[in-house]
Amino acid sequence: MEHVFTDENFEAEVLGSQAPVFVDFWAPWCGPCKVMSPMVAAIAGELGGRVTVGTMNVDESGKTPQAYGIMSIPTFILFKEGKEVARVSGSMEQDRLKAWIEERL
């Protein structure tokens, strides 16, 4: 199950989370983001329990992407204990993205 992160809940639900959190920064006008969205949803189902998976619409929430210097979407960031531990930009295959997350959990 995917979470929806916003500027308002980011601190509590991402930075304050006990579990690792994977955030997909996306926007509705971004073609590659749309390609990745269903894959991220599938990964959320497969890795549920080990990592919290969620999305942030950069069009609706601008402060967080700016604070993290995001200049390209889709960008995926993995957070642990309130800190960014890794990020990757651009579309990729579902298995590769899933492996990217698993290697870092």
Place this chain on the structure above:
Amino acid sequence: MRNLIIIGSGPAGWTAAVYAARANLSPLLFEGNEPGGQLMTTTDVENFPGFPEGVMGPDLMKLFKDQAKRFGTEIIQEPVTAVRCESDGSFTVTAKGIDYQAKTVILSTGATARRIGLESEKALYGKGVSACATCDGFFFKDKAVVVVGGGDSAMEEANFLTRFASSVTIVHRRDAFRASKIMQERTLKNPKIQVIWNSEVSEILGVDAGRVTGVRLKSTVDGTEKEMPIDGVFAAIGHVPNADLAKALEVDMDEKGYVKTIPGTAKTNIAGLFACGDLQDAHYRQAITAAGSGCMAALDAERYLSANA
């Protein structure tokens, strides 16, 4: 054994699928690494007939896919890792370690945007270097950006980026654009766009800072260099055909790596193997010509199957 496998999911691949599915060939289509192809990173498509108000690239590709699905195209999302010819003239297509057999194959693997080819470009990807103006333009609000190139895509990107950026500088290695008249006019009239002629980007600056801070420009006339502060770099300098699978099959290709088809057909030099879309088109490279050649490939495959039944 299947009748037909289609590799690639741009306008060519989906059109081939629509025609093949309607001809009851039960095609299997592999979407590959970049589902939807190059149109997925395009905003307004103004020249696809039937859409007088224009259509968004990703929306158009969804319509292509929906139409292919409606007639029963089987779709696999995985990228194909290998294709080989068997001694009986059939083909084996491998994806994710699984082999699929078919009597005919249509290659529609398209082309990919060419990169400038600098180490700094790689290092700063996602940090000011972008491969998708429509995705990332938003992040360059009130910033200065460079667009490299002189064709229609460079003009489109430059004009699109003026919605966000404070200034857009086109860097072009010649003294004239090869873009269409209408795009050139639109570009040169845009007050936010300036052009630096006869120059190429020899370095992107900012690797140590972790974000693009400038570019070094080299004159193509006298080789002199100068630096220019900038926040973003977008390249639209042409395409390279995605020809790895074709190469492994030893299909006839031209010197630029485009697959050769027999003029007026989608046939390659290998019987039962067809090519369409940008993979075999160095000249037009339009969504509509790709779709047209996809139709040709499906009809050629259908004829081949009935002649060799």
